[in-house]
Amino acid sequence: MKNQTTSTTSKSQNVIDIDYLTLPSKDGDSVLETLEKANLDVHFNCREGYCGVCRTKLLAGTVEYRVEPLAFIDDDEILTCCTIPTSNLKIKMEY
Ligand code: FES
Numbered sequence: 182m183k184n185q186t187t188s189t190t191s192k193s194q195n196v197i198d199i200d201y202l203t204l205p206s207k208d209g210d211s212v213l214e215t216l217e218k219a220n221l222d223v224h225f226n227c228r229e230g231y232c233g234v235c236r237t238k239l240l241a242g243t244v245e246y247r248v249e250p251l252a253f254i255d256d257d258e259i260l261t262c263c264t265i266p267t268s269n270l271k272i273k274m275e276y
Contacts, residue, residue, distance in 0.1 A: 212272070259272070
């Protein structure tokens, strides 16, 4: 697979690494919104932390939740719909 990199990041902007992609994360955007802006095929339903459909492995980095999530997640997972990166992230997408 060919490597793709989006490198329009400013110095203080966090990035999200997913396999072969590096995406800039705009301030205030959820992880899900960043993935959608990159036209990735992402899974979601409620977008509010209830259903767990957007559950994704967090391999590195930190996030904060916009709302208290109600869906069950493991310690190494995040809900992309309601998390905002607080550092550079590395996540594992399920395709
Ligand atoms: S889309 Fe339902 S918890 Fe994220």
